[in-house]
Amino acid sequence: MILDLIEIKPKINKFKVFMCIIIILLLLCIPIMFIIKDHMNKKLNNEIENQNVLNENNNEIIENNIIEEKEEIPKVNLTEIGMQNVKNIYKSEEKVAYLTFDDGPSKTVTPLILDLLKEEKIKATFFVLGSRVELYPELVKREYEEGHYIANHGYSHVYQDIYSSTQAVLDEYYQTENSIREALGIEDYRCFLFRFPGGSSGGRYNNLKSQVKDILEENNIAYVDWNALTGDATGENLTKEQMFDELVNTTSGKNSVVILMHDAGDKILTYELLPQIIQYLRDEGYTFKNFYSIIQ
Numbered sequence: 384m385i386l387d388l389i390e391i392k393p394k395i396n397k398f399k400v401f402m403c404i405i406i407i408l409l410l411l412c413i414p415i416m417f418i419i420k421d422h423m424n425k426k427l428n429n430e431i432e433n434q435n436v437l438n439e440n441n442n443e444i445i446e447n448n449i450i451e452e453k454e455e456i457p458k459v460n461l462t463e464i465g466m467q468n469v470k471n472i473y474k475s476e477e478k479v480a481y482l483t484f485d486d487g488p489s490k491t492v493t494p495l496i497l498d499l500l501k502e503e504k505i506k507a508t509f510f511v512l513g514s515r516v517e518l519y520p521e522l523v524k525r526e527y528e529e530g531h532y533i534a535n536h537g538y539s540h541v542y543q544d545i546y547s548s549t550q551a552v553l554d555e556y557y558q559t560e561n562s563i564r565e566a567l568g569i570e571d572y573r574c575f576l577f578r579f580p581g582g583s584s585g586g587r588y589n590n591l592k593s594q595v596k597d598i599l600e601e602n603n604i605a606y607v608d609w610n611a612l613t614g615d616a617t618g619e620n621l622t623k624e625q626m627f628d629e630l631v632n633t634t635s636g637k638n639s640v641v642i643l644m645h646d647a648g649d650k651i652l653t654y655e656l657l658p659q660i661i662q663y664l665r666d667e668g669y670t671f672k673n674f675y676s677i678i679q
């Protein structure tokens with residue numbers, strides 16, 4: 384019995400020592416856990432900070448891209464030099480092509496042409512009708528913001544109205560200019576460039592058109608016709624092949640070509656033919672420009 388008691392005593396002591404070690408270990412673990420937790424937090428914070436910096440950089444890159452995509456729109460003014468440039472537009476040492484689109488904007492064709500010009504990085508000139516500008520002001524704004532030149536083609540395109548008097552031409556010009564101003568939200572916007580519906584000479588209104596030319600000049604307004612075309616408004620419903628042939632024939636041997644086309648709602652063939660026209664002109668060594676390059 385006594386022997387038994389002697390044996391139990393060291394057993395209890397061993398147990399106590401064991402428990403003590405466990406407790407000490409546990410106590411040691413607590414600060415270690417805090418240190419690990421602290422370390423983990425710091426690591427997590429660093430990662431979040433790095434991610435934020437990355438996001439900020441990405442945002443800056445996106446912002447820069449947006450800034451790059453936004454066109455710098457030149458402030459238009461027509462000086463005597465600019466007026467002479469327009470008059471001499473067909474005289475050029477270099478091969479230059481001015482793509483011009485009349486009678487728009489239209490809901491169906493204009494956006495397609497704008498998409499294509501954007502893809503091809505080409506700036507064109509749109510001779511808009513005031514009556515169409517009022518229908519689709521957002522398209523005129525888009526044309527302008529994408530770096531195309533907005534020029535004036537009168538308001539009605541009804542010959543007996545616009546050519547009823549010299550004053551009627553001037554009235555339609557200014558009415559259209561007002562519509563463009565409202566569409567663009569630019570109060571002092573001026574076109575400086577007019578294209579006579581049907582051209583600046585010939586036909587039954589030839590005499591009146593001659594008088595209008597002088598009046599336009601007095602009002603510091605230039606005018607331009609064309610020296611090449613696809614025939615997309617001849618009324619003969621040409622096929623794409625015929626229109627392409629017409630373009631090849633009318634540009635042949637010319638350094639500076641002002642090409643008449645149309646972006647009215649029924650001119651889907653003009654849009655469909657445009658990639659081929661652009662490719663042809665590029666292969667022939669033409670550079671594309673619009674009237675911002677000569678109206679100054």
Ligand SMILES: [Zn+2]
Nearest residue numbers: 485486580581
């Ligand atoms: Zn027209």
